[in-house]
Amino acid sequence: AAGVIQSPRHLIKEKRETATLKCYPIPRHDTVYWYQQGPGQDPQFLISFYEKMQSDKGSIPDRFSAQQFSDYHSELNMSSLELGDSALYFCASSLRVSGANVLTFGAGSRLTVL
Amino acid sequence: TQLLEQSPQFLSIQEGENLTVYCNSSSVFSSLQWYRQEPGEGPVLLVTVVTGGEVKKLKRLTFQFGDARKDSSLHITAAQPGDTGLYLCAGDSGGFKTIFGAGTRLFVKA
Numbered sequence: 057a058a059g060v061i062q063s064p065r066h067l068i069k070e071k072r073e074t075a076t077l078k079c080y081p082i083p084r085h086d087t088v089y090w091y092q093q094g095p096g097q098d099p100q101f102l103i104s105f106y107e108k109m110q111s112d113k114g115s116i117p118d119r120f121s122a123q124q125f126s127d128y129h130s131e132l133n134m135s136s137l138e139l140g141d142s143a144l145y146f147c148a149s150s151l152r153v154s155g156a157n158v159l160t161f162g163a164g165s166r167l168t169v170l
Numbered sequence: 171t172q173l174l175e176q177s178p179q180f181l182s183i184q185e186g187e188n189l190t191v192y193c194n195s196s197s198v199f200s201s202l203q204w205y206r207q208e209p210g211e212g213p214v215l216l217v218t219v220v221t222g223g224e225v226k227k228l229k230r231l232t233f234q235f236g237d238a239r240k241d242s243s244l245h246i247t248a249a250q251p252g253d254t255g256l257y258l259c260a261g262d263s264g265g266f267k268t269i270f271g272a273g274t275r276l277f278v279k280a
Contacts, residue, residue: 060212087266098258098270099213111266146212156201156220157262161212 058082060162062147068168069137077132077165081149087111088130089159090122091146099146105130106152134167142169173197174261176271184279186248191274193259194241200264202242204233207256207273216244216257249278 061080069075081088087106091099092115101114105124116122119137124130134141144166148159175194183189193202201220205213217226219235219242226233230253232245242259259271 089266089268091270098272101267101269104266106266114267144210148212156203156218157264157268158201158203158215158218159213159260159268160215161205164210164212166210 060147060149060160062145062162062165064165065163066166066168068170070170071137071139073137073169074133074135075137075167076134077145077147077167079130079132079147079149079162081128081130081147082151082160085128085149085151085160087150087152087157088124088128089148089150090116090130090132091148093144093146093164095143102132137167137169139169142167174259174269174271176259176274178274179272180275180277182277182279183249185250187278189246189249189276191244191257191259191276192241193243193261193271195261196240197261197263198239199261200239201262202235202239203260203262203268204242204244205258205260207258213258213260246276249276251278251280254278 089104090102093099102116104112108124122132144164146164148161204216207213222237222239224235230247257274
């Protein structure tokens, strides 16, 4: 079965540079989520999209932006990178059904800012 | 702000012992999930509980959702080294934002 695909898996950037992470959700899933997980921390919700429209926003810095495209893939754009942005970034997708919203996560993109 | 408090944060036990992890909140959730995460990988779903008072069993793992749908527990019987990992509870309030607890890092010694 197809899973959530994230790219790149690893990314190294300098401070003040820009990075773009991509996410391809499970086919027919209608919601995409982005999470940031620092070392030893739980995943922190950044933003979500339902049917290509932003549906909820969490602790996403103003330097970050995201969008979902017509083919349902999503991109997280991060500008003016700071050392503290170094983390694992997870994308997850779900199909909203009555009773529960179950997320399937990708393998993550590890961003290192030097 | 919704918060999920998970305890304990760290647990180191011997193979064969039993353990319980707790997930508590002052908020009501429409569903609650338990995930397990290996280092450098994404969380993998273990179970979803939806109904207050629901109990689900997955081999040696027993999950319970509180009657008021504000808390949950995960009980592992006869833990094995393969159970080692980070266990995360996650709450869905029916919106588009699933929040996670801080996680319980379990280490089972052979």
